[in-house]
Amino acid sequence: MVAVLLAFFIAPVFTNFPGGSVGGVEWLAENHVRISVEGQANHERRNRQANWYYFRIDGYPLKELRIELSDLVGEYNGRLGTHAVDESTHPVYSYDGITWTHFSQVEWDAKQLRLSFRFTPERSPFWIAHTPPYTEKEFGVLETTVEANPMLRRESVGKTVEGREIPLWTITDPAAPPSGKKTVWLMFRQHAWESGSSWVCDGAVRALLAEGDEAAALRRMVTWKIFPMADPDGVAHGGVRFNRSGYDLNRNWDAIDTTKEPEIAAEHLAVKQWLDGGNRIDAFLTVHNTETSEYLEGPASCRPLVERLHKILEKETSFNPTRRKWQDAASTTSPGKKGGMTVDQGLSAEFGICAMLMEQMVARNAKLGGFPTVVQRQQFGGQLVKAMAKAFE
Ligand SMILES: [Zn+2]
Known part of the structure; x- marks a missing residue:
């Protein structure tokens, strides 16, 4: 042989x-x-x-x-x-x-x-x-596009496990008096694999900073506080859902540890300082991806607002709920055990604010006629901020 x-x-x-x-x-x-x-x-x-x-x-x-x-x-x-x-x-x-x-x-x-x-x-x-990527490269393109806009203020609330900055962006019309304004906090990309969340953020930021009357009204009516990139380490490394120390950044909001999860600690402190400064938070929303389900949930304590937002999203946007209606959030994902609270569960429990969570599928969305594209995610970002402002009317 x-x-x-x-x-x-x-x-x-x-x-x-x-x-x-x-x-x-x-x-x-x-x-x-x-x-x-x-x-x-x-x-x-x-x-x-x-x-x-x-x-x-x-x-x-x-x-x-x-x-x-x-x-x-x-x-x-x-x-x-x-x-x-x-x-x-x-x-x-x-x-x-x-x-x-x-x-x-x-x-x-x-x-x-x-x-x-x-x-x-x-x-x-x-x-x-797996899905259209959104890394520091795409985020850098957004930053370059909007950084000179006087309606945008960028800051860092702290550093990640590996020392990357954790950005917080504020978008509002500084000339409009704060007394009549609502405050909405948005959080994106707590989980590194969920690039769809970032494309929604990208579209939301562009819509809020756009020219024209509609965007100007959104900036006059609301102070938008946005965490555009909640896990920059994970995104840079091609991670999935844990920070570099192995902690899920959308759990552990009832077990905050500045060493193990500096990202949560920094974001939590930014929220707390805002409230301690005498400011309000009328709504908070964290945006996520799943493979096949899409839904919005929030605490029972602000059910009317969650329900109103759900109705607007369902009627006027590509949001395509796979549950039949909006849903009250549970108080934790791990009853009886610490470390199971998501950001919305943690903030609702601690501060009594209306903190919600949205999941969007990466599978085919019949309302979009196929798999969600980058442009459709960006469009939804614009639809989302308009829907949130409308939910307060
Ligand atoms: Zn997620």
């Missing part, structure tokens, strides 16, 4: 850019690559979630490639065996890192729990990700 050494061309897979992430790469044939998803677990090595991948392939010929995503199984809120990626979550590709297109067809292997899809690239290199 003569040993035959089968050699074939292997195109390199890169993740050396903001938000880049894969677990491992295995070429099974020259037109078939298996990519394991890195996933991220918390400080107790629990709750592994594996739904962020973002990579570039260089030098692959312009012919069909089969890409298979593996190692997708993890745990959610202590429930083992969960997986966020399946046939309802179609990856996106791009040739320039700016314009992203969803793959129209995928195959889900329910036994092996692997997602695969076929791609015939028209150019090289190309990028592939």
Whole structure:
């Protein structure tokens, strides 16, 4: 027997850019690559979630490639065996890192729990990700666009585990008297994989700083306090849902620790100082992504406002609730155990403010006619701030 050494061309897979992430790469044939998803677990090595991948392939010929995503199984809120990626979550590709297109067809292997899809690239290199990425690069583009606007004030409320600044942006018309103004706090991107949250933020900021009467009214009526990037470390590293110390930044609002979760501590202090300074908070909203569900929830104590906002969003925007109506939030995600409070649960309990949480799906949204695009997320950001202002009328 003569040993035959089968050699074939292997195109390199890169993740050396903001938000880049894969677990491992295995070429099974020259037109078939298996990519394991890195996933991220918390400080107790629990709750592994594996739904962020973002990579570039260089030098692959312009012919069909089969890409298979593996190692997708993890745990959610202590429930083992969960997986966020399946046939309802179609990856996106791009040739320039700016314009992203969803793959129209995928195959889900329910036994092996692997997602695969076929791609015939028209150019090289190309990028592939779970959802259209939004990293410090895209955030930098937004900052450059709006930084000179006199209606915007930017500050940092503290530093992350790795020393990155935690931004807080204030948008309002300084000439309009504060006495008649409402105050709305918005928070985006507590979880690194949820780039859709950031695209909504991007659109909201652009809408609030736009020219024209409608935007001017939004700035006269409301002081907008915005945390645009609540987990900058996670976003830079291509993380999933825990900070660099392994803590979920949308839990632990009842177990704040300046060392383990400096991000929560800094955001919490900013809210507290605002209130201690004699200011009001009429509404707070944190915006998240899930794979297939979309909803708004808030505390029972401000049910009329939550219900009104839900109605406006349902009627006038692309918000497409998968629950039949708005819902009272639970007081924690882990009854009897500290560390389970989300930001809205924590702020409602501690300060009695109307703090809400919104989830938006990354799967097909019938109201949008397909998978949410970057432009549709940005448009929703504008719709969201208008709806919030309207809910106060
Ligand atoms: Zn989230």
